[in-house]
Amino acid sequence: MKTKRRAPRARLAAIGVATSCALFVAGCGAANEGGGGGADSGISGTISGAGASSQQAAMQAWIAGFTGANSGATVNYDPVGSGGGRTQFIQGGQIAFAGSDAYLKDEQLAQARQRCGGQVIEVPNYISPIAAVYKLDGVQNLNLSPATIAGLFKGDIKTWNDPKVAADNPGVALPATTVTPVHRSDESGTTENFTDFMNKAAPSVWTAEGDGEWPVPGGEAAQGTSGVVGAVGQGNGTIGYADASQAGQLSKANLKLGDQNVAPTAEAAAKILEESKRVEGQGPTSFAFDLNRTSTGGAYPIVLASYLIACPQYPDQAQADTVKAFLSYVVSEQGQQAAAQAAGSAPLSAALRGQITPVIDQIKVGG
Amino acid sequence: MTTTEVKPEPKAAKPVEQLGDRIFAGSAKGAGILILVVLAGVAAFLLAESLPAITDSGSELPEGLTAYIAPLVFGTVVSAVIALVIATPLAVAVALFISHYAPRRLAQTLSYIVDLLAAVPSIVYGLWGIGVLAPATVGFLEWLNTYLGWIPLFAGPPSVTGRTMLVVGVVLAVMIMPIITAVAREVFLQAPKLHEEAALALGATRWEMIRLAVLPFGRSGIISGAMLGLGRALGETMAVAIVLSGTGVVTFNLISSENPLTIAGNIALQFPEASGLTVNILIASGLVLFVITLLVNMLARYIVERRRDFSGAN
Numbered sequence: 001m002k003t004k005r006r007a008p009r010a011r012l013a014a015i016g017v018a019t020s021c022a023l024f025v026a027g028c029g030a031a032n033e034g035g036g037g038g039a040d041s042g043i044s045g046t047i048s049g050a051g052a053s054s055q056q057a058a059m060q061a062w063i064a065g066f067t068g069a070n071s072g073a074t075v076n077y078d079p080v081g082s083g084g085g086r087t088q089f090i091q092g093g094q095i096a097f098a099g100s101d102a103y104l105k106d107e108q109l110a111q112a113r114q115r116c117g118g119q120v121i122e123v124p125n126y127i128s129p130i131a132a133v134y135k136l137d138g139v140q141n142l143n144l145s146p147a148t149i150a151g152l153f154k155g156d157i158k159t160w161n162d163p164k165v166a167a168d169n170p171g172v173a174l175p176a177t178t179v180t181p182v183h184r185s186d187e188s189g190t191t192e193n194f195t196d197f198m199n200k201a202a203p204s205v206w207t208a209e210g211d212g213e214w215p216v217p218g219g220e221a222a223q224g225t226s227g228v229v230g231a232v233g234q235g236n237g238t239i240g241y242a243d244a245s246q247a248g249q250l251s252k253a254n255l256k257l258g259d260q261n262v263a264p265t266a267e268a269a270a271k272i273l274e275e276s277k278r279v280e281g282q283g284p285t286s287f288a289f290d291l292n293r294t295s296t297g298g299a300y301p302i303v304l305a306s307y308l309i310a311c312p313q314y315p316d317q318a319q320a321d322t323v324k325a326f327l328s329y330v331v332s333e334q335g336q337q338a339a340a341q342a343a344g345s346a347p348l349s350a351a352l353r354g355q356i357t358p359v360i361d362q363i364k365v366g367g
Numbered sequence: 368m369t370t371t372e373v374k375p376e377p378k379a380a381k382p383v384e385q386l387g388d389r390i391f392a393g394s395a396k397g398a399g400i401l402i403l404v405v406l407a408g409v410a411a412f413l414l415a416e417s418l419p420a421i422t423d424s425g426s427e428l429p430e431g432l433t434a435y436i437a438p439l440v441f442g443t444v445v446s447a448v449i450a451l452v453i454a455t456p457l458a459v460a461v462a463l464f465i466s467h468y469a470p471r472r473l474a475q476t477l478s479y480i481v482d483l484l485a486a487v488p489s490i491v492y493g494l495w496g497i498g499v500l501a502p503a504t505v506g507f508l509e510w511l512n513t514y515l516g517w518i519p520l521f522a523g524p525p526s527v528t529g530r531t532m533l534v535v536g537v538v539l540a541v542m543i544m545p546i547i548t549a550v551a552r553e554v555f556l557q558a559p560k561l562h563e564e565a566a567l568a569l570g571a572t573r574w575e576m577i578r579l580a581v582l583p584f585g586r587s588g589i590i591s592g593a594m595l596g597l598g599r600a601l602g603e604t605m606a607v608a609i610v611l612s613g614t615g616v617v618t619f620n621l622i623s624s625e626n627p628l629t630i631a632g633n634i635a636l637q638f639p640e641a642s643g644l645t646v647n648i649l650i651a652s653g654l655v656l657f658v659i660t661l662l663v664n665m666l667a668r669y670i671v672e673r674r675r676d677f678s679g680a681n
Contacts, residue, residue: 053639178524180526222530
């Protein structure tokens with residue numbers, strides 16, 4: 001439990017006391033509730049969510065922060081995977097919200113609207129930069145262009161002293177070590193976003209569309225982020241991809257975009273949503289983004305954007321209040337900071353938060 | 368399977384039967400039936416759940432279910448066979464050493480250690496495989512490729528991380544060796560002393576005595592032990608999932624980064640994020656594994672039954 005005191009920053013009035021003191025776990029008891037947003041006071045519902053396992057570390061921090069401030073409330077999250085989360089959400093029943101590495105599409109969107117009886121709320125709550133991590137004895141600070149990354153992972157570039165790698169890294173002495181690309185052996189949102197990036201940013205090299213399961217043959221496979229990081233670390237000449245916060249001792253490649261080299265930092269990752277377009281036709285309460293994978297403005301385009309999917313109205317008062325308060329906390333500055341500390345994610349920008357918060361505030365009881 | 372005919376013996380007094388007898392007979396029978404019910408339940412579940420995948424027209428798997436499962440079956444069999452080929456001779460040697468060569472005190476300690484090894488959870492072997500064994504084999508794999516690369520098994524290119532089918536086979540071998548050893552040791556210890564002494568009296572050396580008296584007697588035990596081990600190797604999940612770099616290819620090349628996955632390993636990897644029809648597909652692969660295991664066990668039974676008459680046990 002993190003009880004570090006943070007200087008209070010500009011709080012949005014709509015975010016209740018329950019959320020704003022989420023990090024002040026020790027100092028924020030039930031007696032303090034009711035002084036702020038009003039509707040959040042005395043939150044006592046139990047809500048369950050299911051979905052993306054990518055969010056799980058952050059979700060644990062959010063649940064701890066939220067229930068610490070609202071001792072009456074209970075939030076459960078079952079990391080069944082994005083697809084399972086979306087399916088369970090559509091089926092309704094116990095699942096009040098879903099976490100998903102992809103926004104709702106086509107048929108599922110229609111089904112979700114049916115479940116919610118109108119619009120569906122989709123908010124990006126977890127943005128994590130994915131780094132291309134590598135181990136190459138004697139070489140650090142590599143810069144790689146999207147086409148070079150796609151070539152390395154596809155197996156087109158066989159040795160590290162390939163002219164394409166050399167062109168991205170003038171003046172660096174590259175060894176003739178064989179390239180061993182390492183990918184995830186389990187299905188994951190990280191793989192989906194990484195392959196989608198290669199497909200969009202280097203379409204001539206990487207022709208397969210974004211997919212949660214590694215779409216091309218070849219390379220080495222390892223289980224989970226920890227497995228990829230472990231396999232890359234064990235070898236020499238290995239390159240893989242992992243959440244930037246999980247890279248550990250491995251070198252993280254900078255992305256060569258135009259004439260800039262962008263490091264996979266949380267700040268650069270958060271910028272990408274500002275450069276991305278909202279998906280049209282998702283409705284006013286949906287903040288689904290088609291991520292701009294070809295950014296050249298200093299943003300880092302290999303990010304995993306995970307969404308919380310919820311309804312604007314719930315049949316039960318306690319449930320509606322709890323969902324509203326929990327979502328408010330998750331996207332709040334405190335909530336985003338908690339996730340950044342726990343999971344190394346990139347906090348949402350203030351501008352985006354300003355757009356999202358009013359939508360969450362609309363969550364109410366209704367039929 | 369022998370059926371004993373109950374001959375009517377009118378003169379014999381009715382056996383005394385107390386409440387305890389009836390309770391014990393009933394509970395023993397119940398336990399026997401329970402096993403069958405559980406097995407039938409598992410089979411029914413697997414069948415029912417895999418039906419949607421079998422009847423699916425190809426919306427999830429354009430290439431069809433068979434094309435999806437076949438490489439997994441291949442990987443499962445290859446890994447288990449490697450494990451068995453490595454583990455069985457070693458296990459028999461260890462068992463013989465314990466039963467016929469080692470001084471009594473050493474034999475007891477060794478047996479104890481072997482039993483202990485059998486109790487180590489498979490995930491621990493998996494962690495050892497990925498943390499110690501795989502990195503340690505990198506140089507050896509390169510050596511194999513350089514000097515024995517003409518054998519298709521070692522065609523390479525050698526993996527730089529060591530997470531290959533060969534290493535998985537070795538991990539599985541280490542995992543199943545204690546089971547085979549334990550079974551073989553028990554059987555070797557029961558080899559008739561008279562046979563052994565007769566062999567020695569005829570002038571046989573100790574090795575000849577073992578070959579003439581102990582091994583024929585213990586053959587069925589070795590086979591049952593090996594089949595028990597094979598069952599464990601076929602179904603091993605976590606150790607394979609974390610050690611093997613499985614990319615779904617079908618190849619006999621044991622030392623490269625690209626290997627076929629095993630059924631159980633694939634289920635462990637894909638199930639957490641699976642939903643909808645994918646779950647049914649994974650369960651269908653589980654059904655195939657179930658059938659393979661069943662076949663292996665039936666084959667083992669058959670061999671043991673067939674050999675029984677010549678084993679010298681009678």
